[in-house]
Amino acid sequence: xxxxxxxxxxxxxxxxxxxxxxxxxxxxxxxxxxxxxxxxxxxxxxxxxxxxxxxxxxxxxxxxxxxxxxxxxxxxxxxxxxxxxxxxxxxxxxxxxxxxxxxxxxxxxxxxxxxxxxxxxxxxxxxxxxxxxxxxxxxxxxxxxxxxxxxxxxxxxxxxxxxxxxxxxxxxxxxxxxxxxxxxxxxxxxxxxxxxxxxxxxxxxxxxxxxxxxxxxxxxxxxxxxxxxxxxxxxxxxxxxxxxxxx
Amino acid sequence: xxxxxxxxxxxxxxxxxxxxxxxxxxxxxxxxxxxxxxxxxxxxxxxxxxxxxxxxxxxxxxxxxxxxxxxxxxxxxxxxxxxxxxxxxxxxxxxxxxxxxxxxxxxxxxxxxxxxxxxxxxxxxxxxxxxxxxxxxxxxxxxxxxxxxxxxxxxxxxxxxxxxxxxxxxxxxxxxxxxxxxxxxxxxxxxxxxxxxxxxxxxxxxxxxxxxxxxxxxxxxxxxxxxxxxxxxxxxxxxxxxxxxxxxxxxxxxxxxxxxxxxxxxxxxxxxxxxxxxxxxxxxxxxxxxxxxxxxxxxxxxxxxxxxxxxxxxxxxxxxxxxxxxxxxxxxxxxxxxxxxxxxxxxxxxxxxxxxxxxxxxxxxxxxxxxxxxxxxxxxxxxxxxxxxxxxxxxxxxxxxxxxxxxxxxxxxxxxxxxxxxxxxxxxxxxxxxxxxxxxxxxxxxxxxxxxxxxxxxxxxxxxxxxxxxxxxxxxxxxxxxxxxxxxxxxxxxxxxxxxxxxxxxxxxxxxxxxxxxxxxxxx
Ligand SMILES: Nc1ncnc2c1ncn2[C@@H]1O[C@H](COP(=O)(O)OP(=O)(O)O)[C@@H](O)[C@H]1O
Ligand SMILES: [Mg+2]
Numbered sequence: 001x002x003x004x005x006x007x008x009x010x011x012x013x014x015x016x017x018x019x020x021x022x023x024x025x026x027x028x029x030x031x032x033x034x035x036x037x038x039x040x041x042x043x044x045x046x047x048x049x050x051x052x053x054x055x056x057x058x059x060x061x062x063x064x065x066x067x068x069x070x071x072x073x074x075x076x077x078x079x080x081x082x083x084x085x086x087x088x089x090x091x092x093x094x095x096x097x098x099x100x101x102x103x104x105x106x107x108x109x110x111x112x113x114x115x116x117x118x119x120x121x122x123x124x125x126x127x128x129x130x131x132x133x134x135x136x137x138x139x140x141x142x143x144x145x146x147x148x149x150x151x152x153x154x155x156x157x158x159x160x161x162x163x164x165x166x167x168x169x170x171x172x173x174x175x176x177x178x179x180x181x182x183x184x185x186x187x188x189x190x191x192x193x194x195x196x197x198x199x200x201x202x203x204x205x206x207x208x209x210x211x212x213x214x215x216x217x218x219x220x221x222x223x224x225x226x227x228x229x230x231x232x233x234x235x236x237x238x239x240x241x242x243x244x245x246x247x
Numbered sequence: 248x249x250x251x252x253x254x255x256x257x258x259x260x261x262x263x264x265x266x267x268x269x270x271x272x273x274x275x276x277x278x279x280x281x282x283x284x285x286x287x288x289x290x291x292x293x294x295x296x297x298x299x300x301x302x303x304x305x306x307x308x309x310x311x312x313x314x315x316x317x318x319x320x321x322x323x324x325x326x327x328x329x330x331x332x333x334x335x336x337x338x339x340x341x342x343x344x345x346x347x348x349x350x351x352x353x354x355x356x357x358x359x360x361x362x363x364x365x366x367x368x369x370x371x372x373x374x375x376x377x378x379x380x381x382x383x384x385x386x387x388x389x390x391x392x393x394x395x396x397x398x399x400x401x402x403x404x405x406x407x408x409x410x411x412x413x414x415x416x417x418x419x420x421x422x423x424x425x426x427x428x429x430x431x432x433x434x435x436x437x438x439x440x441x442x443x444x445x446x447x448x449x450x451x452x453x454x455x456x457x458x459x460x461x462x463x464x465x466x467x468x469x470x471x472x473x474x475x476x477x478x479x480x481x482x483x484x485x486x487x488x489x490x491x492x493x494x495x496x497x498x499x500x501x502x503x504x505x506x507x508x509x510x511x512x513x514x515x516x517x518x519x520x521x522x523x524x525x526x527x528x529x530x531x532x533x534x535x536x537x538x539x540x541x542x543x544x545x546x547x548x549x550x551x552x553x554x555x556x557x558x559x560x561x562x563x564x565x566x567x568x569x570x571x572x573x574x575x576x577x578x579x580x581x582x583x584x585x586x587x588x589x590x591x592x593x594x595x596x597x598x599x600x601x602x603x604x605x606x607x608x609x610x611x612x613x614x615x616x617x618x619x620x621x622x623x624x625x626x627x628x629x630x631x632x633x634x635x636x637x638x639x640x641x642x643x644x645x646x647x648x649x650x651x652x653x654x655x656x657x658x659x660x661x662x663x664x665x666x667x668x669x670x671x672x673x674x675x676x677x678x679x680x681x682x683x684x685x686x687x688x689x690x691x692x693x694x695x696x697x698x699x700x701x702x703x704x705x706x707x708x709x710x711x712x713x714x715x716x717x718x719x720x721x722x723x724x725x726x727x728x729x730x731x732x733x734x735x736x737x738x739x740x741x742x743x744x745x746x747x748x749x750x751x752x753x754x755x756x757x758x759x760x761x762x763x764x765x766x767x768x769x770x771x
Contacts, residue, residue, distance in 0.1 A: 092769050
């Protein structure tokens with residue numbers, strides 16, 4: 001088995017409610033796994049557990065064979081990239097400073113950092129003229145590109161994307177989806193993408209994991225989910241989304 | 248023995264030794280913020296050749312003309328005996344002076360036997376011998392009386408008293424419509440308004456609390472009809488007032504004396520005791536009148552010596568307004584600046600801890616909030632009797648520091664709490680340690696709120712620092728208080744206008760600072 005991340009019977013509760021319940025999940029190397037499901041089903045919680053923003057109540061998560069725990073998390077974070085809905089850029093720092101923050105703290109050499117920035121600008125099609133702007137001086141799409149660059153600065157083994165394009169208008173979103181697919185294919189990047197949009201999941205994901213009420217309901221290709229829905233929820237979720245697309 | 252005494256007796260106090268060990272900055276700070284005593288200590292090194300004693304005797308006085316004049320007379324008498332003296336004028340009320348005397352903040356101050364028995368010793372009607380014994384037990388000695396009785400009295404406008412046919416306090420009983428304007432001290436005193444009104448069965452329809460000097464103006468204008476006074480007040484003559492006869496002999500004797508610490512040199516004690524029986528009532532009224540007319544207490548004291556000895560010790564040189572203003576403003580900025588610095592140094596970490604919430608966070612915000620609700624005057628009065636504080640700039644700085652704390656702590660806490668969850672989580676996900684997150688991300692993001700808190704503190708401190716003069720710490724409150732005391736608006740404005748300008752200037756300065764310290768990305 002070549003999975004980078006393993007979830008084994010992972011549960012996380014807030015009060016009496018399970019956000020995630022007995023989840024078993026593998027994230028394959030070099031692939032983009034799309035985690036999809038209705039709002040509030042526990043998708044973001046899965047990502048937060050990997051980043052160590054939350055700790056699991058029961059069960060175990062392994063990253064590259066190492067258990068995610070308080071002692072290991074700082075080392076593991078260096079090997080992760082994390083992008084959230086509005087990019088999570090720090091408004092008091094320029095785009096460039098947002099990018100250099102992490103590599104500088106990890107004592108990367110300046111010329112190396114500069115080289116990486118130039119590379120990533122090209123890769124993400126971000127104009128280098130925008131590097132000295134503050135986040136508020138950039139468009140929503142540009143901010144997401146910088147957010148993506150920041151996550152990729154240290155060439156992470158796993159890229160975690162939490163609804164990265166949800167707040168963008170359709171045209172910008174489409175361009176970014178296309179560019180992201182190109183980038184990840186080129187880098188052979190392992191990605192876990194959270195989305196509630198089936199079309200996005202179908203377009204970007206090599207594989208889909210469908211969640212409901214804190215549990216993974218079905219895993220597979222979009223065609224499998226369509227042809228052999230595991231239960232009534234899967235059928236409804238897929239037909240509801242198709243119905244919208246057909247409008 | 249407490250710290251001030253040790254430093255006066257020559258050696259360094261333990262705290263000063265410690266500060267010196269911590270290096271130049273600490274010594275400098277201490278010198279700037281330490282009481283005038285530390286400056287004097289430096290000056291006295293140079294002056295000791297010409298002076299008999301290098302350690303000055305500190306004379307205190309209360310916030311009214313006669314107390315100022317008597318303190319100046321004592322000062323002159325001690326100087327004539329070759330003793331180095333400093334007068335700390337207008338340090339507020341009885342409690343503050345008494346505590347300062349006992350604690351060694353001052354060595355001498357003029358007091359009245361009635362006040363000593365009633366207020367300080369709580370032994371109403373005690374004989375002179377009993378008073379002496381009780382004082383002695385606390386390390387304090389008392390001179391014989393200076394020759395006059397400055398008892399409390401009730402005064403009225405002459406025309407009104409004649410019109411109504413009032414000559415005694417008992418006569419007031421039939422005139423409930425008369426408006427009483429009494430000083431706050433008289434209203435509260437054990438030998439003041441409450442027992443007086445019981446004894447005489449007075450129940451006036453209106454009793455107001457008015458400042459002593461302002462009360463005279465109000466009485467002259469007819470805004471009030473009866474007021475408490477000291478029987479030697481110059482204003483009684485100046486405003487054409489009459490003193491109502493104390494027909495039931497309610498008021499105790501208020502013979503003027505000097506109280507001094509028994510540690511005072513015998514030479515100094517002699518010089519003070521030589522002043523006993525040298526001033527009668529008439530003379531005291533004239534000296535008071537002279538002081539109020541010329542607004543120069545030292546000159547009035549000089550007149551006293553001029554007519555007794557026929558010799559003037561040293562000519563009185565009045566300080567130029569520019570020098571005075573510079574001295575006031577410098578001290579004011581020192582008080583407000585140092586306290587602000589302390590409030591930032593302490594408030595910022597407290598604010599960071601408070602931002603995490605929980606029991607500790609609530610306790611911090613609650614405690615700083617409660618301090619803010621204590622009236623500033625009360626806070627000063629509460630600090631003065633504590634061993635470390637006393638009458639000094641140090642006390643004023645600590646009080647201002649405590650006041651400055653809340654805005655900084657609260658704004659730091661809310662500024663940090665207002666940072667959105669996505670930004671917090673992004674900072675953690677990037678692998679930043681807690682310290683790096685705070686320094687590189689969270690504090691800059693909260694900078695606007697934190698600076699606003701510091702600005703609020705600074706402006707509050709500039710305003711509140713005017714009260715420091717009440718405990719002899721100087722600053723722009725000095726002219727305000729003496730102006731209030733003399734009912735002299737020009738003198739009040741000499742302090743009030745610069746203080747207001749200073750507050751505006753500080754506000755303006757902080758607006759400029761905003762542009763430097765708040766990251767540009769947050770100002771878009
Ligand atoms: N910090 C939290 N405190 C309490 N409940 C939370 C918290 N974070 C998430 N939840 C709850 O856990 C469930 C899953 O949340 P989340 O993983 O964010 O859902 P999704 O990302 O799929 O929309 C939701 O019901 C949400 O309300
Ligand atoms: Mg979510």
